[in-house]
Amino acid sequence: MKLLFFIALIMTAFAANSVLTRLAMASNSIGPSNFALLRAGSGALVIFFLVLIIQKKIPEFKFKTIISALSLAGYLIGFSFAYLTIDTGVGALILFAGSMLVMFAAALILKEKIPITRFVGVLLSLLGLYILTDPRFSGNNLFGIILMFLASFSWGIYSVLGHGQKNPLSSTAGNFILAFFLIIPISLFIPDKIETNSYGFILAIISGSITSGIGYTLWYWVLPKIKITTASIAQLTVPLIAAFGGYLFISETLNWQFYISSILILGGISLSFIYKK
Numbered sequence: 001m002k003l004l005f006f007i008a009l010i011m012t013a014f015a016a017n018s019v020l021t022r023l024a025m026a027s028n029s030i031g032p033s034n035f036a037l038l039r040a041g042s043g044a045l046v047i048f049f050l051v052l053i054i055q056k057k058i059p060e061f062k063f064k065t066i067i068s069a070l071s072l073a074g075y076l077i078g079f080s081f082a083y084l085t086i087d088t089g090v091g092a093l094i095l096f097a098g099s100m101l102v103m104f105a106a107a108l109i110l111k112e113k114i115p116i117t118r119f120v121g122v123l124l125s126l127l128g129l130y131i132l133t134d135p136r137f138s139g140n141n142l143f144g145i146i147l148m149f150l151a152s153f154s155w156g157i158y159s160v161l162g163h164g165q166k167n168p169l170s171s172t173a174g175n176f177i178l179a180f181f182l183i184i185p186i187s188l189f190i191p192d193k194i195e196t197n198s199y200g201f202i203l204a205i206i207s208g209s210i211t212s213g214i215g216y217t218l219w220y221w222v223l224p225k226i227k228i229t230t231a232s233i234a235q236l237t238v239p240l241i242a243a244f245g246g247y248l249f250i251s252e253t254l255n256w257q258f259y260i261s262s263i264l265i266l267g268g269i270s271l272s273f274i275y276k277k
Contacts, residue, residue: 003225006218006221007234011234011241013215013218014211014235014242015238015239015241015245016207017079017211017215018088018089018091018242019242020204020206021079021083021207022083022088022091023250024199024200024203027199027200029194029196029197029203030194030200031191031193031194031196032080032081032083033077034187034196034200035080035203035204036079036186036187037180039076039080039204039212040073042205042209042213043212044176044180046209046210048176048177050169054169055169057170060167061174062174065171065175067157067161068158069177069179070182071157072179073154073179074154075154075158078147078148078151081147082145083144085141086141086148087243088246088250088252089244089246089258090243091148092238092239093242093261094145094152095155096238098151098153099155099159100125100235100236101126102155102156102157102160104229107232110228112227118233120268121269123268124264124271125265125268125269127264128262128263128265128268131260131264159219162219162220162224163228163231164224168220168223169217172213172216175216176216233269236269239261239265240262
């Protein structure tokens with residue numbers, strides 16, 4: 001029960017990131033480059049001090065940290081720019097469905113046992129993704145969708161790398177610190193045309209320090225305790241939470257595509273977890 005509680009808490013934090021980012025982009029209170037930079041910087045600062053206070057040492061930096069940081073930076077940049085043009089729920093669905101494919105591929109390479117019903121559940125969930133993002137059904141910007149798919153690939157790699165680590169707090173701190181320095185030149189090369197105000201600044205700091213920094217640390221703590229495929233499918237609850245958050249806080253509509261996709265996704269998740277053989 002304790003593990004399920006933390007997984008639910010983490011998924012809520014992931015959804016909150018989508019809502020906060022979309023809210024910042026839709027309100028024109030900050031640009032995507034500055035949002036990604038502030039998010040990475042505040043997350044790095046908070047986790048760095050947590051490592052110093054709790055473990056009384058500086059974060060660990062290994063070769064794996066470089067790969068994880070590159071993945072994290074790619075996710076943060078793609079995520080921020082994608083939310084300039086696509087809705088909260090759609091963005092979250094693309095992100096976690098795409099990362100699910102990456103994580104399933106990794107699970108197959110690592111020879112993790114996957115029940116046939118889990119494959120069927122994945123197919124149902126992907127059908128939901130298709131209905132929600134197909135240009136014939138959806139009005140979301142194609143370029144934004146492509147950017148979010150790139151972010152999903154990066155996030156999938158980041159999650160797979162977290163499955164084998166042993167010190168989640170220190171690993172996450174190292175990842176955020178390096179990602180922050182990687183995003184600096186990108187933010188200078190692609191400067192924002194929108195001036196950052198206090199509202200956008202606060203949204204970015206909350207997203208970085210709390211829902212990302214602490215949320216991702218918990219995610220790295222949970223990942224070694226569950227199977228890769230279980231982690232990938234659990235993330236598909238995030239789009240539903242995010243879309244509802246977009247409806248509550250950003251006045252986004254919940255159309256028929258969302259409802260049909262929700263049924264397929266929840267059905268796929270249920271099939272994946274209820275039947276084991």
